[in-house]
Amino acid sequence: MLSTKEFGNQLKQLGFDFYSGVPCSFLQYLINYAINDCEYVMAANEGDAVAISAGASLGGRKSVVLMQNSGLTNATSPLTSLNFCFELPVLGFVSLRGEVGQKDEPQHELMGQITCEMLSLMQVQWEILSDNLTEAQVQLARANQAIENNKTFFFVVKKGTFAEEKLNKQNLSSAQNEIKIKKTTQDQMPIRTEVLQTLNKLKDEKTVFLATTGKTGRELFEVEDTVNNLYMVGSMGCISSLALGLALVQPSKNVIAIDGDGSLLMRMGCMPTNAYYKPKNLLHILLDNNTHDSTGGQATVSHNVDFVEVAASVGYPNTIHVHSLSELETYIQNWKKNPVMTFLLIKMAQGSPATLGRPGVKPPQVKERLMKFMEI
Numbered sequence: 001m002l003s004t005k006e007f008g009n010q011l012k013q014l015g016f017d018f019y020s021g022v023p024c025s026f027l028q029y030l031i032n033y034a035i036n037d038c039e040y041v042m043a044a045n046e047g048d049a050v051a052i053s054a055g056a057s058l059g060g061r062k063s064v065v066l067m068q069n070s071g072l073t074n075a076t077s078p079l080t081s082l083n084f085c086f087e088l089p090v091l092g093f094v095s096l097r098g099e100v101g102q103k104d105e106p107q108h109e110l111m112g113q114i115t116c117e118m119l120s121l122m123q124v125q126w127e128i129l130s131d132n133l134t135e136a137q138v139q140l141a142r143a144n145q146a147i148e149n150n151k152t153f154f155f156v157v158k159k160g161t162f163a164e165e166k167l168n169k170q171n172l173s174s175a176q177n178e179i180k181i182k183k184t185t186q187d188q189m190p191i192r193t194e195v196l197q198t199l200n201k202l203k204d205e206k207t208v209f210l211a212t213t214g215k216t217g218r219e220l221f222e223v224e225d226t227v228n229n230l231y232m233v234g235s236m237g238c239i240s241s242l243a244l245g246l247a248l249v250q251p252s253k254n255v256i257a258i259d260g261d262g263s264l265l266m267r268m269g270c271m272p273t274n275a276y277y278k279p280k281n282l283l284h285i286l287l288d289n290n291t292h293d294s295t296g297g298q299a300t301v302s303h304n305v306d307f308v309e310v311a312a313s314v315g316y317p318n319t320i321h322v323h324s325l326s327e328l329e330t331y332i333q334n335w336k337k338n339p340v341m342t343f344l345l346i347k348m349a350q351g352s353p354a355t356l357g358r359p360g361v362k363p364p365q366v367k368e369r370l371m372k373f374m375e376i
Ligand SMILES: Cc1ncc(C[n+]2csc(CCOP(=O)(O)OP(=O)(O)O)c2C)c(N)n1
Pocket: 077, 212, 213, 214, 215, 216, 234, 235, 236, 259, 260, 261, 262, 263, 264, 289, 291, 292, 293, 294, 295, 300
């Protein structure tokens, strides 16, 4: 068995001290170590955990993600279209429930057979973690090398690998909404490009814009391609989790996540997590056009969702319905002066410029120049 403390300290010595994950009993003791001795973000699901860790990696931290192999299926979208695509590395630990030849529950049988194959298919380097500390240290050195070369690396963890590490009492803080401003008048209903033009005017030397999948990123690129922008081409639904990881590790930067209603609905479990950690330098803006506009304008169910109320009820400190572009500008300027984690909702009309291109700069370059902008 590995001494969890010694192994965790080895990880820490290599710089891995930021964790996000969802628990698995096989990883219980490593998670306990992370909660006790490191920064650990409790994600709602494994895909969010990967995106949160990727955000920390974008912010220059070596980050770890912990998950059960049943959750690897949830994490495939960010692993393949965020980490791979942007060369944003995370060090993963995935349990091997359902190991072939071992007795386990029926729901783990298939994942037990395909976990390693799935990692290989996703071009994630992986090794079965040894339960011998000397061997594990050698493996860690290889993993660290991969991370330093911007490649995600996963350890597959069998039952009984980690020795007991007690969980200290977790002191939970309570997330409380302070300001909630609901719709009070008609919405101006600008189109997306107009909203993005307004946001673009508000850029400065410490503000970064992370734009969700689809036309939001494409239009932001067209409005003006600048080094403070990231166009998250894939991993739909992960923008605010990516922003959370970044905001937590780069507290001196203003991090603005530009989300879409389809995207937020896809992974709404991120909202309580964002609210719980509530970095004051995180602004979550929702552009709600009640459609999947990027894929042809099919309706979403957002007309039935009171996002301002949802954000308030999960504990976003400020949550505001913005009726117009001028209100949007005012609230962002106020947030910059008095940062408090804020959710802004703006209702939008559907539609895009007739000739809309795609970002001409490749994701790894977008990442590199953004990191340079943040002086990482
Ligand atoms: C996991 C996943 N499912 C589906 C898609 C296809 N897709 C790309 S953008 C998009 C719509 C996004 O809708 P929304 O967030 O509301 O933004 P809008 O297009 O309205 O600006 C969809 C479904 C995808 N990229 N990834």
